[in-house]
Amino acid sequence: MSGELTAVAAEGGCHLSVGDCGFPAPGSEIFFFDEVARWTILNTEISVTKPMILLWISAIVVIAVFVAAFRKAKVVPKGLQNVAEYGYLFVRDGIARDTIGKEGDRFVPLLFAFFFFIWMNNLMGIIPFAQFPVTSKFAIPVAFATIIYLAWVPLGIKRQGLGPFLKSMTMPPDVPKLMYVLLIPIEILSNFIVRPFTHSVRLFANMFAGHMLIATFSIAAWYLFPTDLISDPDALSFLGLLGSAASTVVTIALTGFEFGIQALQAYVFTLLAAVYLNDSVNAH
Amino acid sequence: MSLLAEVTGSLGSIGYGLAAIGPGIGVGIIFGQGVQAIARQPEAYGVIRQNMILGFALTEALALIGFVAPFVFGP
Numbered sequence: 001m002s003g004e005l006t007a008v009a010a011e012g013g014c015h016l017s018v019g020d021c022g023f024p025a026p027g028s029e030i031f032f033f034d035e036v037a038r039w040t041i042l043n044t045e046i047s048v049t050k051p052m053i054l055l056w057i058s059a060i061v062v063i064a065v066f067v068a069a070f071r072k073a074k075v076v077p078k079g080l081q082n083v084a085e086y087g088y089l090f091v092r093d094g095i096a097r098d099t100i101g102k103e104g105d106r107f108v109p110l111l112f113a114f115f116f117f118i119w120m121n122n123l124m125g126i127i128p129f130a131q132f133p134v135t136s137k138f139a140i141p142v143a144f145a146t147i148i149y150l151a152w153v154p155l156g157i158k159r160q161g162l163g164p165f166l167k168s169m170t171m172p173p174d175v176p177k178l179m180y181v182l183l184i185p186i187e188i189l190s191n192f193i194v195r196p197f198t199h200s201v202r203l204f205a206n207m208f209a210g211h212m213l214i215a216t217f218s219i220a221a222w223y224l225f226p227t228d229l230i231s232d233p234d235a236l237s238f239l240g241l242l243g244s245a246a247s248t249v250v251t252i253a254l255t256g257f258e259f260g261i262q263a264l265q266a267y268v269f270t271l272l273a274a275v276y277l278n279d280s281v282n283a284h
Numbered sequence: 285m286s287l288l289a290e291v292t293g294s295l296g297s298i299g300y301g302l303a304a305i306g307p308g309i310g311v312g313i314i315f316g317q318g319v320q321a322i323a324r325q326p327e328a329y330g331v332i333r334q335n336m337i338l339g340f341a342l343t344e345a346l347a348l349i350g351f352v353a354p355f356v357f358g359p
Contacts, residue, residue, distance in 0.1 A: 028355040098334060198345055205348035208355075268341040271334070 015227050016240050023223055026215040031136060031208070054134045058120035066116075091115050091270070099274040103281050107274065110151065114144065115270040118203070122262035125211055126255050133262070136207035138200070141269075145200035148273045153192075156280030168283045191279075199272055206265045210258045214251060221247035296354025303350020310343035 035047040069084035077085050091112045096104035118135060125133030135141050156165040170187040171180060224244040226237030291298065318336035322329055 094330075094334075098330070198342075201349060201352075202341060202345040205345065205352045209348055209351045212351075212355075264337070265341075268337065271338060272341075275338070 015222075016224050016236070024219060026212065026219055030215055031211075050132060051134050051137050051140075054124045054130055054132060055121065055140065057130075058117065058124060058134065062113075062116050062120050087116065088112060095267075095270055095274050099271065100278045100281055104274070107277055111270050111274055114148075114273060115266055118144065118269055119263060119266035122207060122266055123259075125207065125214075125262065126258055133207040133211055135203050135265075136211050138204045141200035141203040144203070144269070145196045148199065148276060149196040152273075152276045152280045155277065159280055160283050164283060165280070169279065195276070199269070199276075202272075203265050203269050206261060210254075210261055214254050214258065217247045217251040217254060220244075221251060299354055300347075300350050303353075304347045307343050307347035310346075311340055314339045314343060 033050040035049050036053065037048040039046045039048065065080070066084055069080045073081060088108075092105065092108045095115070096108045096111055098104075100107060121134040121140070123133075124130040125136070156169070159165070160168065169191050170184050172183065172187070175183060221244050224240045224247060226240035226244070229237045229241060314336060318332055318339075321332045325332075
């Protein structure tokens, strides 16, 4: 028994008790995966990695769930249709109508797709065997935020005209004229340059930080586990067992915490998208 | 020039600690005021909660950037 565990420890890296080599703290390398396959399409090399596959899976899952729910929609919903309608109403009433107003209904398909797709991508962080939040790859939130940016800026120009749109975005009303010298550059910076950046960084950083925390504590549980507890019990190995058990509990608790954060961040991203679209639709 | 003081070790964690001060205060103010607002006017719960979460997300992003920056810019 103990010989077996020691063998596992010897090949599985280092524990505090056996062949200590220092705590192997996870770095950003846990976010980079080896390629699974490599395709050449139209002279472009596409390297398929785990996050890419998870992205497709979440797209398929979201489409499948809502097609299954609404394919044979009934007037009196039951089962899956009930759940799906609740999700739809949450986005329509809680996000679109509350933020944009009565014109919000037009944007429900966009916001609905974003909310559930991002949520599913985030959930990949705690689904066993997937265990990687796709949105913790910065490129993916950047792509999402770019879509929203390319939606609300042209929409504002189309709805209000270039001049009035820029005026409403950069010149807050009821301010002394002289202040505009200072305010216009600040508003341009914050509304047109920093806004898409923070929109994507918020989602990325939350998922990155959450994944990193879970990884740190699960590695700590592994590292502190005393493999020599039976063969050579001493104070250090009991301390290690205590630390290992505590880290395991924290890992489980953080997984639960992440479950909440994932839903919250999908909501926040969608809510901010609605707030930005509102700037284009309703001039203030 | 001789060194008067030097900081060694994991500078990233010190940076994160500094980056978390402001957002920590900010998140506290947001939820404190939010709960107070809900207590004063429970019927406006929906709007208050939405704005509370929005403000929380905007503030929290600063702390998270502090967490991610050491990984991005190296140790």
